[in-house]
Amino acid sequence: MLQRTVRSVQYLLLGLAAGSGALVTVVAGATGCAVLVVTHLGAPAFLAATTAVRRLAGLERRRAALILPAPIPTPYPGAEPATVAGRARQRAAHPATWRDTAWLTILFPLTLVCAVLAVVVLAVDLAALTSPAWAWALPPERRGDPGFMTLTTPGRQATTALAALILLPAAAWLVRALAAGQARLAAGLLKPGRTQRLSERTDHLARTRSRAIDAQAAELRRIERDLHDGAQARIVALGMTLALAERRLKALGPAADQACTDLAAARADVNTALDELRHLVRGIHPPILTDRGLDGALTALFADHPLPVTADIRLPHRLAPALEAAAYFLIAEALTNITKHAHATTVTVTVDTRPDGTLAVTVTDDGQGGADPDGSGLTGLRRRIEALDGTFTLTSPSGDPTTMHAEIPCAL
Template sequence: MLPNGSPLGPVLRIVRGRVRPVAAWGAADRIAAMIRTTTSALAYLLSSLVAGVVGLAWSLASTLAVSLLSITQLGGPAFLGATWVTRRLADLERHRAGWVLGAAIAAPYLPSEGGTVRQRVRAVAVQPATWRDLAWLVAVFPLGLAGGIAAIVVTVVDFAAVVAPAWAWAVPNPHAPFPMRPLMTTVPGPFGLTVLGVLLLPVTAWFLRTAGRAQARAARGLLAPGTHRQLVEEAARLARTRRRVVDAQAAELRRIERDLHDGAQARIVAAGMTLALAARKLRTGAAAASDVDLARRQLDDALTELRRLVRGIHPPILTDRGLHAAVAALAGDSPLAVEIRGDPADRYPPAVESAAYFVIAEGLANAGKHAEARTCVVTLARRAGTVTVTLTDDGQGGADRAGSGLDGLRRRVEALDGRLTITSPPGGPTVLSAELPH
């Protein structure tokens, strides 16, 4: 047992009643990791022998069958069936490559369901992944043959050298040719081979790992999602973002119309009616000063309402003095103790400043209204062509990521090709971060 103040305490661990240095555990972990990766690479290279034969046989058979049936009505179904099997074999190859790469390769296929057989055939045939799968099933035969045979030879030779005393004693051969005769018939010879085999174990492990990684990376080059899928996904994402931006614009216009109708317009109509009543009183000689004062107050309220509406659309301070000053004005009106970090003189593009302002405004409102926070830190930073806005409060957390307010912010940020992330575990803190390219 070590005393609490012992300087050896931080560098020792007690496991199963024994005190062992942490450095020894680090070396043991590295050796165990090397054994795991080497074993995985060896399994991958050996299984590639079988995978290569199966892949080549299936590629030749399916190509021949589809080619012969292509002139008949069975050509389309045969192509779809052969492609289905090819994709299952390619998925198995992606999983096998994950033994060496650490994670299975993602599937690159695009959905092609529905429609007629001709339409499905066209949808499958235009995908580059269909033909890259077939190319890999053909290429895995020579690659697997070379890598598997090399792995077998290197492993067997090294293992045979390590156990040389055992097999030299079990299978003596006094007539072995030179230089094997002294290694086989003398006492130091087999033990010398054992020492050599042990010394070559790291080299053998390095060779197996290198060969396995090389073949797995070749598999990733053909079987991983390519540019075609990335472009299709990007186009789909942009289409979704465009629809959400259009919806957000329509909702914003409806909000402005509602605020005008229920707020400033109603107050102006009321002021007009009050002035009409005052004019009628003046024609009859009655006192109308109180009505004029009431109309003036109603017009003042309408002007205040219009100014609030303008600030909700785009606050003038944002254009005149920049994002930092606009956030400082928000902080002054917020019930929270807000700390602002960033360069007050830094200016950003107008669209970025507007999106960042509304992210901060919504974040401060949510922190004070729902999270019961007392303090909030707002950080404005510019790095590598991106403006990052981060709000961190000390509230109770548990923010609803699918709520209408946060969803509206997400649409506003995505309209600029940005990204909004929310971390709000129960008990807090809540971290709202928006990355806006500029």
């Protein structure tokens, strides 16, 4: 408690010095900007004034740590435009510039009132508490003054000291309350605004989500490589071993016919497992997507599709792995649904990047429509697109063609 009180007094007294410098800075800066605003030196003068304001406000944010649990965070962006005029416009448009100026303007009168009140209350209480030790030094003619009437006799001096001791916690509380109120007011003006905090939080979540998506895509590629190079290779080797054993048994004659039959069945099971594993690998992350990109993977996908696919793919460069995977599986799932349910004869696929940095994917068929937008397959696709900040729309009137459209920001 004593330490908090001492820090509070220190905070208020330092505020007097800071308030004096702040008042001079604000007045000089405002005067200089007002005089030079009509000249070509207006922007440099504004930058100089706001730089001084920011530095003093920065000191105020750190000074608040004497009372608050931590310094007040800075609300300013890290990067500024290269030109003087651009920096001046950015600072003029930033709300924190004017909140800092407002705080520095009121700092001196506010601190003056708080510091004088705190020092007077604390000094009077401490003087009364120690009055038995110094009351004897009062001149006799002064002991009758209203302020010293309680010190005329030793009994009154003891009573005054006892009352001061009782009131000392209240005086210390008042000092702490004045400092805390000033520090909270400083935090209210100097900390980042709600809009800026929300913007910074959104940027942070976007960065962390992007890293999580990239990590997930990398993990899927690792699983695909492990299955392709590990389990799949071992199953192929097992099939070759079984084939070799079957040929050797056939050389033994009719006595080994049953064993050959069992080996043939085992080879069939191995081939089935290998096909299923290859299908699983392609479902996790098609190797061709990593090797040839979205354009090459889609070309191979269209070549294997039973329906004729008219493709218009315009991709000037490779996209992020997560973006390529989302677009690939969207189109693959759409083609699968068209084959199973649409009764279509042709499919049109369009993939391009917009000038605003958005990947647009459109899949249209000439089928009978009536697709359920809340089906499990389409719901999974929608969630995958929305996880990348994209939008997914399905237009499928009964009896008419179905159009599936997705837009995904490329800046993941």
